[in-house]
Amino acid sequence: MTRHVHKGNDLSHNAAAKGPENVTRDVASPRVHGFGTSVFTEMSRLANQHGAVNLGQGFPDFPGPSFVKDAAKSAIDANLNQYAVSHGAPRLRAAIASMWNERYGMDIDPDREITVTSGATEAIFDAVQALAGPGDEIVAFEPFYDSYLPSAIMASATIRTVTLRPPDWTFDPEEAAAAFGPRTRVLLLNTPHNPTGKVFTRDELAVLAELCRRWDVVAVTDEVYERIVFDDAEHLPLATLPGMWERTLTINSTGKTFSMTGWKVGYAIGPASLNAPLRAVHQFVTFASATPFQEAMATALEQAPELGYYADLSRDYHWRRDALKAVLDGANLPTLPVAGAYFLMSDISHLGFESDVEFCRWLTSEIGVAAIPPSAFYLDPARAPLLARFCFAKRAETIQRAAERLAMVPERTRAGA
Numbered sequence: 001m002t003r004h005v006h007k008g009n010d011l012s013h014n015a016a017a018k019g020p021e022n023v024t025r026d027v028a029s030p031r032v033h034g035f036g037t038s039v040f041t042e043m044s045r046l047a048n049q050h051g052a053v054n055l056g057q058g059f060p061d062f063p064g065p066s067f068v069k070d071a072a073k074s075a076i077d078a079n080l081n082q083y084a085v086s087h088g089a090p091r092l093r094a095a096i097a098s099m100w101n102e103r104y105g106m107d108i109d110p111d112r113e114i115t116v117t118s119g120a121t122e123a124i125f126d127a128v129q130a131l132a133g134p135g136d137e138i139v140a141f142e143p144f145y146d147s148y149l150p151s152a153i154m155a156s157a158t159i160r161t162v163t164l165r166p167p168d169w170t171f172d173p174e175e176a177a178a179a180f181g182p183r184t185r186v187l188l189l190n191t192p193h194n195p196t197g198k199v200f201t202r203d204e205l206a207v208l209a210e211l212c213r214r215w216d217v218v219a220v221t222d223e224v225y226e227r228i229v230f231d232d233a234e235h236l237p238l239a240t241l242p243g244m245w246e247r248t249l250t251i252n253s254t255g256k257t258f259s260m261t262g263w264k265v266g267y268a269i270g271p272a273s274l275n276a277p278l279r280a281v282h283q284f285v286t287f288a289s290a291t292p293f294q295e296a297m298a299t300a301l302e303q304a305p306e307l308g309y310y311a312d313l314s315r316d317y318h319w320r321r322d323a324l325k326a327v328l329d330g331a332n333l334p335t336l337p338v339a340g341a342y343f344l345m346s347d348i349s350h351l352g353f354e355s356d357v358e359f360c361r362w363l364t365s366e367i368g369v370a371a372i373p374p375s376a377f378y379l380d381p382a383r384a385p386l387l388a389r390f391c392f393a394k395r396a397e398t399i400q401r402a403a404e405r406l407a408m409v410p411e412r413t414r415a416g417a
């Protein structure tokens with residue numbers, strides 16, 4: 001399915017988009033007409049208005065590790081406060097290269113094959129602008145993260161979707177094959193996947209690798225949840241499959257791994273032939289990301305293994321997932337299996353709501369718990385199954401407070417709310 005539609009509110013009819021009174025034309029470029037307020041902002045606003053426990057937006061409500069915070073403070077005190085090198089602080093790029101070497105046995109050249117960006121969001125945007133243009137097509141699995149479509153629209157490119165189907169979010173290889181064609185320039189792949197919790201298996205990745213090679217397509221992979229996987233699931237970068245390094249940009253974010261989403265330190269790894277065009281965009285979008293936070297993330301990556309940080313992170317997230325899953329299952333909001341990332345999807349199809357948006361508004365305002373309607377991740381919201389997304393990157397107290405409120409769901413829905 002190919003679409004040029006824009007998600008969100010339509011800015012073209014929005015008075016706020018017009019300029020001061022003496023400016024009569026619509027000041028917003030048609031390119032941004034569809035970029036109105038996102039459902040994330042709407043749900044957070046509603047959550048604030050009703051004092052709801054916010055399990056909507058995906059960020060941890062617990063502090064990040066002290067050794068990383070201390071490293072940022074030290075960097076500021078050491079006067080590392082001026083512009084960083086545009087493509088990233090050398091120490092951070094070196095730490096990323098050595099982490100990949102240890103994990104995947106790959107030799108990465110930190111000078112030419114790594115670029116640090118302002119979060120994964122910027123890396124995704126830069127990559128799409130660098131690699132796709134008017135008339136080009138980008139293949140993405142639907143549901144997909146909400147920044148993909150605006151990034152494609154800004155590049156005047158089109159998204160073609162391949163559907164992930166619940167409960168295990170598999171895809172039909174024939175549908176994937178049909179999505180690729182002579183206009184396809186980029187495969188935009190997210191694993192571990194938001195919002196479904198799917199982790200693409202080696203076999204699935206092999207299908208996609210073959211399609212990329214067959215159509216000479218570049219893969220841009222969004223792997224921000226690479227360290228948050230559950231049970232037997234294993235995260236595998238597409239770039240590590242045979243023949244894929246040369247045609248893959250792997251995007252990541254230290255924000256998820258170190259619970260510092262507000263620092264916005266992301267990065268892209270890939271051959272110089274893909275990093276060079278990405279850097280060409282990056283230098284004119286943000287030029288460089290915040291220097292002290294890059295230094296602190298270098299320390300984070302250098303010290304995490306010896307501090308047992310990744311094992312602790314994994315153990316904590318298993319606990320958080322199990323705790324929220326028990327709450328949701330017990331509240332007549334049965335959860336789907338989750339292999340990675342930090343979201344649970346609950347089935348709401350038996351509750352009598354017309355749409356997931358209607359349910360999430362009700363849950364926020366009447367029950368006092370905010371969730372995200374996954375239809376926000378679909379080109380055509382009508383194609384979304386009736387589910388609600390709950391974030392479990394939360395403290396035990398937050399999950400407990402949500403539990404007390406969610407306990408009212410069975411009774412209130414029976415009453416015909």
Ligand SMILES: Cc1ncc(COP(=O)(O)O)c(C=O)c1O
Nearest residue numbers: 058119120121145194253255266
């Ligand atoms: C799948 C996915 N990609 C990218 C991002 C954005 O990452 P960053 O905060 O580093 O820009 C998020 C954040 O929620 C995400 O869920």
